[in-house]
Amino acid sequence: MNLPAALNRLVRYGAIGLIAATIHAAVLLSLGSWLPLSLANPIGFLTASIAGYLGHALVTFREETGGRRFARRWLLLQYAANISVCSLLPLLNAPTVVLVITPTALNALIWNRAARGALHHRQRPGHPAIHADDLGLAPGVDTAILDLATAGRLTSASLLVEGATAESAAAAWRCLPKAQPLVLHLCLTEGPQPQNCPDLPAGFGELLLGSLLPAKRRALRDQIVQSIQAQIHRFQQLTGQHQIQLDGHQHIHLVPLVLDVVLEQPEIVWVRTTAESLPQGLPLKLWIKALRDGGLLKWQVLQPLTWLAQRRLKAAGIGSNQRFAGVLFTGEMTGAALDVAERSLGDGDLLLAHPAAAVNQDQLEQHQFHRSAAFFSSPWRQHEWKALRARTPRG
Template sequence: MNLPAALNRLVRYGAIGLLAAVVHAGVLMGLGSWLPLSLANPIGFLTASVAGYLGHALVTFREETGGRRFPRRWLLLQYAVNISVCSLLPLLDAPTVVLVFTPTVLNALIWNRAARVVLHQRQRSGCPAIHADDLGLDAGVDSAILELAEAGRLTSASLLVAGPTAPSAAAAWQSLANTQPLVLHLCLTEGPQPQDCPDLPAGFGDLLLGSLRPAKRHALRAQVETAVQSQIHRFQQLTGQRQIHLDGHQHVHLLPLVLEVVLEQREIVWVRTTAEPLPQGLPLTLWIKALNNGGLLKWLVLQSLTWLARRRLTHAGISSNRRFAGVLFTGQMAGVALEAAQESLGDGDLLLAHPAAPVSTNQLMQRHFHRSAEFFSSPWRQHEWNALKARVPHG
């Protein structure tokens, strides 16, 4: 930044700081007559912080933010830091000049850092790959995925080899132009029972607990190995692909026991991970929804599993995606959630969706895909399909 620009930035910063001070004084004077000072002052300071938060984003650092506000976490950070420092410094008998200017310096550092982070996010090049799971599950799922891929609004898809329509879906995908190879969608939690695997299919929680119980682990591991190798063989038969990219139905491939088996399969060269950045600018109602429907808990579990898996994948020489979106709002990737997820990702990242036309739930129940029957009977499958159809095509 040259000298005139730096001086201009300094003037703007000072003007917003003065405005925040005026707001603080005004609120303090207005509330001081009927509230104790110990309560009126924090309220005034919070109001001034909001004014500074908006002013610095929209005015001081507008070149970095593009005229948009900072993520709300920066306001919370600024408020927490200032309250902590202003409470601590008097206890240390700090001189008056330190009491006055320390919060000012800290605020400058906080907002400058916030501006740099926002600028980096805005300058991130490329677009995430848009990926759909569960190809081969049902004709309604297949038709939506194939239509999106043909229109250039979908980058890749995962094939559920035990699904009722897997053969026709694999053949249809291979007939499309400009699409990536299919990904094997490893399924251990539902579907037909594999031969010689009495404990499979099993729920995500059952497989996780089985991974941790020594008495159960040995027998379960042998069955997982049988199922994984069977699905690899079936996938190769349907697609003709020798090298395999793999992910998991309900992300089961990230469970330690399952991942251990996956890493032993020489055919596998890529495994999906779920390092999902928290999106910015979401309304509070969406965060409440993510909390109520278990999305936040699922996000925490899969963040931990991905952290554990990354080192093992690197050691095994298996590649992966950088970042990911599709856990926090699983099954509801449309509207604001979809837009925020896309903005949080860039080139080399992966955004997951589950688009579908209406499905035959009776057929899914007959093939023991009970969880999928419930999931794909939701109108959100069509919402996601329509949201992806409205996207600008790739390339």
């Protein structure tokens, strides 16, 4: 940005800041006569924050936003951060200059970051890969995935080698006109018990705990090595692929203890990560749903694990996707959730879905896929299949 443009930006920023401060003062004065200051001030500050949120998006940073509002999370962040800072600084006996400059600098940082995020969102090039998990789990899963791939609505799929239909599913995938290499869907949390592995399968939480406790790590590690190597061998037999791309059933491959073993396998050349940005333009009811159904909690667990995994993968020279969508609304990627997720991604990114036709729940139980039995008995599996089928074919 050249000097005239920077000066113009500064003038616009100052004008919006002055308007917001005036609104804050006006609300404070009007409410101060009948409300205590401790209540009137936060209300005034919220009104000013809304004015700044709109003004900076529509005026100050209009080149980045294209004249559209920032994502609502930036308003919540700015308000919470400023209330916290303005409450804390007086308790620390901070000088007056610090009391004035700190919130101003904090606001500039927040709105600038919001503008960069908006610009990045608008400039995302191309289309993400649409990926389906659990091929080979059951006939109904295979039917939906193969149908979508044949119709050009699906880019790739992961093969669950311990699934009941893994052999026939791998053979059918190879017969597709434009079949991409399958991805190994590593499974340690359910399915048949591996030979000589008394502690497997194990839940995500148990394996995560095993990453933190040395005694449990020692007990689990050899069993995880044996199971992973057996699944790699089985995958190579079914697909004929010697270089392997890998992801995990319930994202288990991101658990540090499991990732340790994955990184030791010379066949692995690519590993999926789940760097999922909080989406912009999502209806409030879907945010409530993500909170109620545990999607937001799952997202909070997986983001730091992904951050750690990305650095280790890069150091090991193993490839990965750039960004991802499919954690917040796992199993319910339809409608607005699917639309917003796809718009937020571009080339090199990955959108995950779990489509399926009707699945025999008893059959999954018999094969020890207890967690998947409930998941795939949901009508959402057919909803995802229908939603993906209705999309424009992938180029």
